[in-house]
Amino acid sequence: GAGVSQSPRYKVAKRGQDVALRCDPISGHVSLFWYQQALGQGPEFLTYFQNEAQLDKSGLPSDRFFAERPEGSVSTLKIQRTQQEDSAVYLCASSLEEGTRSPYFGPGTRLTVT
Amino acid sequence: GQNIDQPTEMTATEGAIVQINCTYQTSGFNGLFWYQQHAGEAPTFLSYNVLDGLEEKGRFSSFLSRSKGYSYLLLKELQMKDSASYLCAVRDDTGRRALTFGSGTRLQVQP
Numbered sequence: 001g002a003g004v005s006q007s008p009r010y011k012v013a014k015r016g017q018d019v020a021l022r023c024d025p026i027s028g029h030v031s032l033f034w035y036q037q038a039l040g041q042g043p044e045f046l047t048y049f050q051n052e053a054q055l056d057k058s059g060l061p062s063d064r065f066f067a068e069r070p071e072g073s074v075s076t077l078k079i080q081r082t083q084q085e086d087s088a089v090y091l092c093a094s095s096l097e098e099g100t101r102s103p104y105f106g107p108g109t110r111l112t113v114t
Numbered sequence: 115g116q117n118i119d120q121p122t123e124m125t126a127t128e129g130a131i132v133q134i135n136c137t138y139q140t141s142g143f144n145g146l147f148w149y150q151q152h153a154g155e156a157p158t159f160l161s162y163n164v165l166d167g168l169e170e171k172g173r174f175s176s177f178l179s180r181s182k183g184y185s186y187l188l189l190k191e192l193q194m195k196d197s198a199s200y201l202c203a204v205r206d207d208t209g210r211r212a213l214t215f216g217s218g219t220r221l222q223v224q225p
Contacts, residue, residue: 040217041217041218042201102147102162105158107156110154
């Protein structure tokens with residue numbers, strides 16, 4: 001496809017379970033971002049990759065959150081020992097190199113922790 | 115720190131014009147973005163301002179005043195499909211690539 005894709009689109013996890021969320025960026029896009037969007041709020045930055053290098057992880061809320069992009073394309077956001085406050089939509093976005101004005105967002109994964 | 119404020123909700127009539135305001139206080143400035151987000155969907159890019167003034171793109175226009183830390187999104191000839199959330203986002207000048215978003219303005223267009 002031409003856009004950013006994410007899977008699964010919906011995930012229900014029981015508290016304490018681990019989850020893995022996948023992002024397929026637009027082919028050739030160097031930059032990749034993860035954002036967390038709570039209901040009724042704007043997206044909040046989690047982490048940023050340039051190719052396979054994680055250059056900014058200042059937004060990750062705790063050490064239960066881990067992201068990787070080992071080959072500089074697909075990325076996975078992993079949340080260990082999920083808690084109810086982790087319930088949110090997780091958005092992935094990608095963009096070309098420096099100079100691109102706006103990243104392209106994927107449809108998101110809605111995570112519900114019960 | 116960064117702080118971005120925009121109204122929570124607005125209502126307007128089909129065919130009318132609506133202006134959604136955004137004020138920001140950030141550690142430096144390197145561009146302001148507006149996105150449209152329909153419920154359950156990804157944010158889609160509407161406009162980008164980095165210099166003062168008005169950027170026009172069809173029915174949508176965006177204005178920026180850097181000295182006032184202020185922007186607005188103007189939507190003309192409103193259509194029912196314009197009912198959505200509108201997000202204001204700012205990029206700072208620290209070299210950090212992340213965007214800081216406001217909470218969004220939920221616009222309801224009525225017949």
